[in-house]
Amino acid sequence: MNGDADARLSSSFRLLEQSASTIAQRTDLLFTAMLVLCGVMALGVCLTILVFAVRYRHGAKVERGNIGRHLGLEIGWTLVPLVLFIGLFTWAAHDFTQLYRPPANALPVYVVAKQWMWKLQHRNGRREINELHVPLGQPVRLVMTSQDAIHSFYVPAFRLKQDVVPGRYTGLWFTATQLGEFRLFCAEYCGSEHSQMMGRIVVMQPAEYARWLGSGAEQPSLAQYGFARFRELGCSGCHAAGSTVHAPSLRGLLGRTVHLQDGRSLVADENYVRDSILLPRKDVVAGFEPVMPSFTGQASEEDIQALIAYLREGAIE
Amino acid sequence: MSYLEDGLTLRSWFFTTDHKRIAILYAIAITGFFFIGGAAATLIRLELATPAGDLVSHDTYNRLFTAHGVIMVWLFLIPSIPSVLGNFLIPLMIGARDLAFPRLNLLSWYLYIAGGLIILASLFLGGVDTGWTFYTPYSTMFSNSWVAVTLTGVFVTGFSSILTGLNFIVTVHTLRTPGMGWFKLPLFVWAIYATSVILVLATPVLAITTLLVIAERLWQIGVFDPAYGGDPLLFQHLFWFYSHPAVYIMVLPAMGVASEIIPCFARQRIFGYRFMAYAILGIASIGFLVWGHHMFVSGQSVAASMVFSLLSFMVAIPSSIKVFNWTATLYRGSIHFDAPMLYALGFVGLFTVGGLTGLVLASLSLDVHLTDTYFVVSHFHYIMVGGSVMAYFGGLHFWWPKITGRMYADTWARIAAVLIFLGFNLTFFPQYLLGVQGMPRRYHTYPPEFQVLNLLSSSGAVVLAVGYLLPLFYFAWSLRPGGRIAGANPFHATGLEWTTPSPPPKDNFEQLPEPPQEVYGYDPAKDPRHDPARGGAMAAEPVR
Numbered sequence: 001m002n003g004d005a006d007a008r009l010s011s012s013f014r015l016l017e018q019s020a021s022t023i024a025q026r027t028d029l030l031f032t033a034m035l036v037l038c039g040v041m042a043l044g045v046c047l048t049i050l051v052f053a054v055r056y057r058h059g060a061k062v063e064r065g066n067i068g069r070h071l072g073l074e075i076g077w078t079l080v081p082l083v084l085f086i087g088l089f090t091w092a093a094h095d096f097t098q099l100y101r102p103p104a105n106a107l108p109v110y111v112v113a114k115q116w117m118w119k120l121q122h123r124n125g126r127r128e129i130n131e132l133h134v135p136l137g138q139p140v141r142l143v144m145t146s147q148d149a150i151h152s153f154y155v156p157a158f159r160l161k162q163d164v165v166p167g168r169y170t171g172l173w174f175t176a177t178q179l180g181e182f183r184l185f186c187a188e189y190c191g192s193e194h195s196q197m198m199g200r201i202v203v204m205q206p207a208e209y210a211r212w213l214g215s216g217a218e219q220p221s222l223a224q225y226g227f228a229r230f231r232e233l234g235c236s237g238c239h240a241a242g243s244t245v246h247a248p249s250l251r252g253l254l255g256r257t258v259h260l261q262d263g264r265s266l267v268a269d270e271n272y273v274r275d276s277i278l279l280p281r282k283d284v285v286a287g288f289e290p291v292m293p294s295f296t297g298q299a300s301e302e303d304i305q306a307l308i309a310y311l312r313e314g315a316i317e
Numbered sequence: 318m319s320y321l322e323d324g325l326t327l328r329s330w331f332f333t334t335d336h337k338r339i340a341i342l343y344a345i346a347i348t349g350f351f352f353i354g355g356a357a358a359t360l361i362r363l364e365l366a367t368p369a370g371d372l373v374s375h376d377t378y379n380r381l382f383t384a385h386g387v388i389m390v391w392l393f394l395i396p397s398i399p400s401v402l403g404n405f406l407i408p409l410m411i412g413a414r415d416l417a418f419p420r421l422n423l424l425s426w427y428l429y430i431a432g433g434l435i436i437l438a439s440l441f442l443g444g445v446d447t448g449w450t451f452y453t454p455y456s457t458m459f460s461n462s463w464v465a466v467t468l469t470g471v472f473v474t475g476f477s478s479i480l481t482g483l484n485f486i487v488t489v490h491t492l493r494t495p496g497m498g499w500f501k502l503p504l505f506v507w508a509i510y511a512t513s514v515i516l517v518l519a520t521p522v523l524a525i526t527t528l529l530v531i532a533e534r535l536w537q538i539g540v541f542d543p544a545y546g547g548d549p550l551l552f553q554h555l556f557w558f559y560s561h562p563a564v565y566i567m568v569l570p571a572m573g574v575a576s577e578i579i580p581c582f583a584r585q586r587i588f589g590y591r592f593m594a595y596a597i598l599g600i601a602s603i604g605f606l607v608w609g610h611h612m613f614v615s616g617q618s619v620a621a622s623m624v625f626s627l628l629s630f631m632v633a634i635p636s637s638i639k640v641f642n643w644t645a646t647l648y649r650g651s652i653h654f655d656a657p658m659l660y661a662l663g664f665v666g667l668f669t670v671g672g673l674t675g676l677v678l679a680s681l682s683l684d685v686h687l688t689d690t691y692f693v694v695s696h697f698h699y700i701m702v703g704g705s706v707m708a709y710f711g712g713l714h715f716w717w718p719k720i721t722g723r724m725y726a727d728t729w730a731r732i733a734a735v736l737i738f739l740g741f742n743l744t745f746f747p748q749y750l751l752g753v754q755g756m757p758r759r760y761h762t763y764p765p766e767f768q769v770l771n772l773l774s775s776s777g778a779v780v781l782a783v784g785y786l787l788p789l790f791y792f793a794w795s796l797r798p799g800g801r802i803a804g805a806n807p808f809h810a811t812g813l814e815w816t817t818p819s820p821p822p823k824d825n826f827e828q829l830p831e832p833p834q835e836v837y838g839y840d841p842a843k844d845p846r847h848d849p850a851r852g853g854a855m856a857a858e859p860v861r
Contacts, residue, residue: 027682031753034680038673045644045669049662052647056583056841057654064649064841066586074589077641078634085630088680093623096681100619115459149455150549152614152689156755159686163615165550166454167543170616183764187689187757189448191459192375195760279546 020178020203021158026095028159034088099160102173106141107134108312110222110305113144113151113164115190116197121302123309125219130199132184134176135209141173143270143308145301152188155201161187169270176203226310229303233295247292248285254312259286273308319722319820334419335823337720340405342426347393347401350433354388355785357381362744362778365771370762378761379446380462386449387467391474392433394705395563398570399516400429400481402712403509405720407485409814409821410503412494412830417487425480432474439466448759450560453541453552457533465534468527475520475527478566482516485509494813497832500594503812504587507594508573511601515562515569519605523559526552550615557608565604568668568700569597571708572639575661578715579643581810582658583650584841588642596635596642603632613684622681629679636672640665651841655808656730660711663738667703671696674749692752695745703741710737710788717792718803722820725795729787736784743777809845811838 019028055062109132112119120128134140144153146166153172154161162172186197204212220228230236238247253273259265261284266272275282277299280292299307320337323329330338360381364372373381404422408415416422439445445467447456456464489510493502502510530552532538539545541552580587587593609617609625643665652658674696678684687693714734718724747770756767763771795801806815813830814821 023682027686030680031677031683031686034677034683038676042669042673045640046666048644049647049665052644052650053652053654053662056647056650056652058584058651058844058846062649064584064651066840066842067588067645067649069589070645073645074592074638074642078638081634081637085633085676086627088676089627089630092680092682093626096613096622096626096685097619099682099685149459150452150615154689154755154757156686156690159682161614161685161688165543165616167549168616183755185755185757189379189450189452189455189759191446191455192379194379195370195375195757195762198764 018157018178018180018182019159020180020182021155021160021174021176023095023099023174024157024159024177026098030091030095033091037084037088099173100171102141102171103139106139106173108309109134109140109142110302110309111142111144111153111164112147112301112305113153113186113197114147115149116186116193118153118184118186118197118199119302121222121305122213123222124213125221125225126213126216130184131202132199133202133204133209133212135206136176136179136203138206139173139175141171143169143171143305145169145274145305147301149190150188151186151190151197154185154187155182156185157182158201163188169274171270176201179203179205222306222309223313224310226303226306226308229299229306230310233299233303235307238292245291246288248288250311254308258283260284261286261288261290270308273311274304277304277307318822319818320823321722321820323823332423334415334423336404336408336416336419336422337821337825339422339426340401341720343396343400343404343429346426346430346433347396350388350392351785353437354385354393355782357385357388359778359782361385362775364761365763366775368763368765368768368771375761376446379448379759380440380444382759383445383448384440387436387445387471389701390449390563390567391471392429392436394567394701395478396429396481397567397705397709398574398712399485399509399512399566400425402505402574402709402716403485403512403570404481406716406814407488407506407509408492409719409817409825410506410812411489411492411497412813412826412832413488413492414824414826414829416484417491418484421480422484425477425484428477428480429474432470432472432477435470435473436467439463439470442466450556451530451552452556453530453533453547453549454543457530457537457542458544465531468531472524472527475524478516478520482513482520485513486517489513494829494832500591501832501836502594503573503836504576504590504593504597505570505573507597508569508576511597512566512569515566515601515604519559519562519566522555523563526555526559529555550612550617553612553615554608557611558605561608561611562601562604564697564700565600567705569600571664571668571705572597574708574712574715575643575664577810577812578657578661578711579646579665580837580839581715581808582653582655582661583647584652584839584844584846585646585648585650586835586837586839588645588648589638590836592638593642596638599635600632603628603635607632610679610684611688613681614688626679626681626684630676633672633676633679636668640669640672649841651844653846654731655714656725656727656734657711657715657808659731659734659738660707660714663734664704664707664711667699667707667738667741671699671703674699686755687752689758690752691748691756691758694758695748695752698745698748703745707737707741710734713788713792715808716814717795718807719814719819719821721796722803722818723795724801724803724807726791729791733784733787733791736780736787740777740780740782740784744774744781745777747771747773747777811836 110121118130144164146164151164158174162170182201184199238245239250253268256268258268277295281290284290442463446462447460529540533541537545539547541547607629610629613622751770803819805818817826
């Protein structure tokens with residue numbers, strides 16, 4: 001972590017810290033509304049208690065007496081919070097659903113978390129550890145999994161957090177709106193050095209980002225690497241176009257509706273591909289025999305992500 | 318002859334079936350665990366005074382916050398009000414001579430002690446580093462600590478909870494004195510009753526879950542670990558299916574205590590008795606349906622998160638009704654500021670702040686930012702410590718004269734109440750700000766920009782610790798030979814427990830009491846407690 005970033009991040013005592021993503025602004029707006037509402041309610045209750053406590057203190061000369069039932073009052077302070085709460089729920093839920101609708105053009109970045117580091121890989125094959133470089137103003141989509149315990153990818157400046165779970169993919173997307181460096185934390189307790197599982201997000205001008213992405217050692221893109229693994233692991237033996245084995249075609253698989261043997265159907269996403277590689281008997285495609293072996297132990301998390309990148313970007317033959 | 322004089326041998330205590338003596342056994346045990354858990358908290362706050370990990374190693378730190386959580390939740394908070402005050406008071410409040418199953422009650426205590434000792438043993442063997450939440454697959458596969466032993470302790474303690482809950486349910490149904498209808502029950506009895514229902518329904522799920530984690534850890538049975546075809550989110554669902562209702566196990570009894578203290582010291586009927594009773598039942602039942610709000614960023618489906626969020630807002634409605642009704646109870650009353658009342662008013666204020674920040678966390682998009690940060694830590698400490706512990710202390714001060722027959726030094730007790738209130742806020746309010754700024758929880762070291770607020774929090778913890786130690790002294794002092802005798806009803810409270818001498822005789826009542834015409838029959842215009850010298854506070858003149 002360089003000193004410059006520290007200085008910028010260390011302006012403590014601000015209620016709302018940097019706001020550096022499109023979602024952050026919406027979250028802050030709701031948070032402020034919530035703060036006002038809760039503040040009014042809390043102050044209202046506490047002030048009323050104080051006023052009553054002083055006014056009706058024992059020995060003060062005031063009129064006292066039992067109070068009867070006030071059904072109207074009670075129904076009132078049941079219904080008013082009810083309406084307010086439903087409103088708040090709807091507002092928050094609306095913003096929340098946006099977090100699960102990444103734009104189609106979002107740049108994919110593949111993330112593998114492990115005790116106690118973040119490993120990230122860009123589409124062109126460039127790898128990073130505990131650092132993520134992203135372009136300003138362009139949506140970025142993370143496809144994340146863990147190699148061991150549960151971790152959680154948390155960028156406070158973006159107001160975003162997503163648990164990273166072993167055995168499945170979780171996703172998170174954002175559009176950075178501010179240049180600079182922002183903290184990345186692991187927010188789900190993951191063992192001894194949990195508090196050292198930190199990193200940073202570096203937001204750059206798109207041109208600068210493109211230069212950064214292109215620099216570094218020459219390497220195959222993620223999809224090219226995926227294609228290599230596709231052949232090395234033997235996937236192509238059955239799934240390639242000219243194969244004699246009766247296996248479903250993988251062309252344009254991601255996003256396609258797949259009908260399954262047992263009558264279910266689903267839209268193929270990263271989790272479906274991952275499960276099909278590791279647990280091939282889980283979702284058997286209608287019209288095919290369950291002959292595929294599991295690749296557990298042969299395909300690493302990075303391999304599977306590369307295979308997905310390959311499938312997503314289509315055949316490169 | 319009072320229950321305290323009925324046998325002075327250790328045997329007469331350890332083999333007693335008297336609910337009042339068992340309550341004392343619980344009180345001593347949970348006090349011990351409270352200070353062990355508190356010691357762990359003190360070390361945590363000391364470590365966090367500086368950003369670097371300079372006091373303990375990270376493995377030690379992780380064991381400290383786990384020990385703090387496990388001990389405070391299962392060995393202090395869950396048994397605190399139900400097993401100490403509930404045990405002592407439920408039979409007295411409903412005009413019974415004991416609980417329905419006195420020997421089962423003693424068994425509950427032994428199970429609790431057995432579980433507690435197993436948990437302590439695991440601590441001395443080297444501790445656990447999973448956090449009190451035991452998330453898989455960390456707990457089943459990656460943690461190199463005494464997970465199975467600790468969970469065995471939790472499992473055993475759970476049976477103590479179940480048996481206690483069962484005992485209270487049967488007692489309230491069958492042993493109410495003739496004429497004591499459900500709507501003549503003090504709200505404390507309602508609260509303990511609802512708590513008991515939760516204990517009986519939710520704790521078995523915890524027991525099953527602990528066994529599954531132990532089995533997964535020992536034999537890799539493939540329930541929770543994806544490496545063997547399991548699902549780690551399944552664990553979270555099972556764990557929170559117990560642990561969210563467990564929050565209500567901890568806070569409903571606190572609401573019950575506040576509902577006894579506030580009318581007594583405001584000399585006023587509780588406002589909206591029936592709404593208060595229904596609110597308790599509402600919280601207890603909706604409380605079973607909100608567990609998924611702990612999992613908004615876990616990978617749970619969006620649809621599930623929406624339902625859990627909406628229900629979490631709904632469970633806040635009965636809670637807010639209770640806060641409004643406590644406040645309204647003060648209106649046109651005749652308010653005395655004895656120590657129990659200070660604790661009860663503190664409880665209402667802190668519970669309100671804790672509850673409102675719960676709404677912030679129930680809001681889906683805000684929770685994404687705030688979950689697993691210090692905001693959550695602060696929120697649940699406002700509920701558990703600001704709420705439950707404040708109320709437990711309030712209850713101890715309110716019923717101490719009944720339990721021991723002695724009156725403590727009220728001035729000291731008020732000083733302690735104020736210290737605890739201030740120390741608590743100084744400790745935990747900065748943690749809300751830390752959470753908003755994004756400091757994750759369970760961090761042994763942290764970036765330097767968080768230091769100021771952490772330092773404030775740590776200094777608050779010192780004040781809080783002093784506040785918690787004070788009662789040990791003035792309570793002990795009140796028991797000295799020649800200490801001030803309290804009398805049967807020093808606070809002129811209604812409720813059947815005050816109709817019998819302090820401390821009560823072994824069988825509670827000479828003859829079974831008549832239930833009162835109305836519950837909380839206070840009249841502020843005819844305040845029997847008057848102190849001509851000063852307007853506010855009243856001198857607790859002994860009623861011999």
